[in-house]
Amino acid sequence: MQGLGVSQMGLIPVVVALAILNAGSASEVPRPLGVSLAKASLYQPQAGDQSWTCLDGSRSIPFAQVNDDYCDCADGSDEPGTAACPQGQFHCLNKGHQPVDIPSSRVQDGICDCCDGSDESQVVGCPNTCLELGAAAAVQRRNEAELHKRGAEKRLEMITRGKQMKAEREARRLELDQRHKEQVVLRTEKEQLKQNAEALEKEAIDIFKAEQREVDAETAQAEQEPQQMRQEASLSFMRYDTNKDGFVEVTELMVDMNLDRDRNGVVTIDEAKFFLDERERLDLDAFVTLAWPRIKPLAMLAEGLFQPPQPEEVVKQEEVTTEGIEPTPPKPSEEQADLAGEEEIEADEEGEEDQYEDEEPDVGVGEASPDVEEVTPPNYDPETARLIQQANEARNALEEVERSLREIEQEVKEIDEQNSKGYGLTEEWAVHDGQCYNFEDREYVYTLCPFDRASQKSRSGGPETTLGRWDKWIGEPKKYSQQKYTNGAACWNGPNRSAIINISCALEPKITAVSEPNRCEYYFEFETPAACDSEAFQAEAENLHDEL
Ligand SMILES: *[C@@H]1O[C@H](CO)[C@@H](O)[C@H](O)[C@H]1NC(C)=O
Ligand SMILES: *[C@@H]1O[C@H](CO)[C@@H](O)[C@H](O)[C@H]1NC(C)=O
Numbered sequence: 119m120q121g122l123g124v125s126q127m128g129l130i131p132v133v134v135a136l137a138i139l140n141a142g143s144a145s146e147v148p149r150p151l152g153v154s155l156a157k158a159s160l161y162q163p164q165a166g167d168q169s170w171t172c173l174d175g176s177r178s179i180p181f182a183q184v185n186d187d188y189c190d191c192a193d194g195s196d197e198p199g200t201a202a203c204p205q206g207q208f209h210c211l212n213k214g215h216q217p218v219d220i221p222s223s224r225v226q227d228g229i230c231d232c233c234d235g236s237d238e239s240q241v242v243g244c245p246n247t248c249l250e251l252g253a254a255a256a257v258q259r260r261n262e263a264e265l266h267k268r269g270a271e272k273r274l275e276m277i278t279r280g281k282q283m284k285a286e287r288e289a290r291r292l293e294l295d296q297r298h299k300e301q302v303v304l305r306t307e308k309e310q311l312k313q314n315a316e317a318l319e320k321e322a323i324d325i326f327k328a329e330q331r332e333v334d335a336e337t338a339q340a341e342q343e344p345q346q347m348r349q350e351a352s353l354s355f356m357r358y359d360t361n362k363d364g365f366v367e368v369t370e371l372m373v374d375m376n377l378d379r380d381r382n383g384v385v386t387i388d389e390a391k392f393f394l395d396e397r398e399r400l401d402l403d404a405f406v407t408l409a410w411p412r413i414k415p416l417a418m419l420a421e422g423l424f425q426p427p428q429p430e431e432v433v434k435q436e437e438v439t440t441e442g443i444e445p446t447p448p449k450p451s452e453e454q455a456d457l458a459g460e461e462e463i464e465a466d467e468e469g470e471e472d473q474y475e476d477e478e479p480d481v482g483v484g485e486a487s488p489d490v491e492e493v494t495p496p497n498y499d500p501e502t503a504r505l506i507q508q509a510n511e512a513r514n515a516l517e518e519v520e521r522s523l524r525e526i527e528q529e530v531k532e533i534d535e536q537n538s539k540g541y542g543l544t545e546e547w548a549v550h551d552g553q554c555y556n557f558e559d560r561e562y563v564y565t566l567c568p569f570d571r572a573s574q575k576s577r578s579g580g581p582e583t584t585l586g587r588w589d590k591w592i593g594e595p596k597k598y599s600q601q602k603y604t605n606g607a608a609c610w611n612g613p614n615r616s617a618i619i620n621i622s623c624a625l626e627p628k629i630t631a632v633s634e635p636n637r638c639e640y641y642f643e644f645e646t647p648a649a650c651d652s653e654a655f656q657a658e659a660e661n662l663h664d665e666l
């Protein structure tokens with residue numbers, strides 16, 4: 119109270135001076151009760167017939183009907199000083215304080231509405247409190263001016279920091295653009311390297327697979343043939359061994375006319391010996407390995423299983439092996455080889471469609487039902503393994519460049535988002551991005567994280583409810599005086615929650631009040647030095663003075 123008294127004392131001369139000025143100018147312009155100085159010239163009677171036209175031009179009436187307590191004009195303009203017209207306006211001059219317009223229905227209603235008492239002059243004696251009120255308002259303005267001045271110093275720090283942050287963002291943005299360009303070039307390079315490496319890899323794998331199939335086929339054949347051969351040989355051995363002494367001898371062979379190589383009707387000893395590897399007799403094992411390979415082709419010939427070769431070739435039959443004779447009936451091993459051949463073609467067609475994903479080791483698919491062994495990678499030869507390794511490295515290198523590009527793009531996006539948020543006229547709001555402020559009432563803890571979200575949480579625990587996400591500045595006429603947060607959690611049977619943040623100047627940032635004026639629409643009062651603007655406040659104050 120004391121402090122107020124002192125400031126008031128200091129203000130009195132100004133107020134008095136203003137009051138005198140107003141009184142002087144006001145008395146010079148004669149005008150009906152309830153008409154503002156600005157509109158005084160509109161309330162002059164017509165020089166000749168003393169008529170007057172309603173302000174909306176709707177009709178002309180005798181000037182004497184202005185303020186005669188009877189409403190003549192549709193717009194109520196003829197009764198500024200009475201309550202006769204429902205939509206009339208009464209102007210309180212309020213010398214020493216602020217002039218105001220009140221609805222003319224409040225004129226002579228027994229309640230003092232104007233501080234100068236002009237609305238009730240005829241009935242109740244309203245005291246003129248304008249000087250006191252004006253002085254108090256001036257004190258308040260001075261205090262606010264002082265607050266804005268001190269706050270503006272803090273705001274200046276925020277501006278400095280905000281501009282610095284912006285410069286850093288811009289520098290970073292340029293750096294990122296540059297790195298992006300480099301990485302794009304690098305990507306092209308790595309893509310080419312990958313393609314080359316994969317081409318070599320595919321070639322090597324294809325060759326390896328083809329070889330693998332051959333080896334597999336041969337292995338299968340090699341595994342099956344001796345058994346089959348031994349079986350046939352044993353049967354044949356038993357047939358030849360007529361005396362069952364466990365040997366096949368020359369005489370025992372001489373009875374088989376199939377062995378008459380020169381076809382002279384007799385199997386000679388020499389002829390028979392040829393089949394016994396020039397020996398007298400052979401036991402089973404020796405027969406299987408030495409005799410049977412020579413006998414078998416002739417046995418098959420005799421059974422009509424294939425056409426006899428040309429006579430000259432028959433002579434050289436010592437060199438003939440089963441593999442050497444073309445039209446042998448297909449054996450299981452050869453069938454498999456054929457199947458493998460078809461597989462190979464199919465695999466190649468697939469390979470062309472899909473670069474390398476299907477290129478995974480699938481050797482063995484052709485011959486076996488799927489089992490565990492299939493997933494173990496084939497044991498590549500060192501050269502193929504090296505090419506696969508190189509292709510893997512090329513793929514990884516490309517992937518790394520692509521990851522780096524994604525990171526750069528993400529950061530660029532974040533910077534652009536920050537730049538588009540609008541941190542005030544001079545970046546003073548930038549320091550608030552990333553901060554959060556709390557406010558507690560009896561039930562809830564409210565949180566405002568400027569440029570991010572507003573939320574609410576029950577004091578007794580439970581999950582946080584989003585009241586809104588950063589949307590935009592919506593202040594009118596000062597853009598940076600209100601923020602809007604939208605698309606918060608959906609209200610049961612209602613809209614999504616939203617919040618408006620009304621901003622005013624103070625030395626420290628804080629939330630001073632939260633309310634819910636409409637269902638699911640929240641209203642935060644937020645104070646921050648960012649809203650302190652000494653010059654703007656000064657200009658406003660001067661405007662006010664001009665009106666007085
Ligand atoms: C509410 O938010 C949800 C999800 O964010 C959205 O799909 C829906 O359209 C919003 N509803 C309204 C009325 O805005
Ligand atoms: C919003 O803030 C302004 C100061 O920027 C203040 O004058 C006004 O009274 C506030 N509005 C409400 C509804 O509190």
Ligand SMILES: [Ca+2]
Nearest residue numbers: 183186188190
């Ligand atoms: Ca009238």
Ligand SMILES: [Ca+2]
Nearest residue numbers: 224227229231
């Ligand atoms: Ca009144």
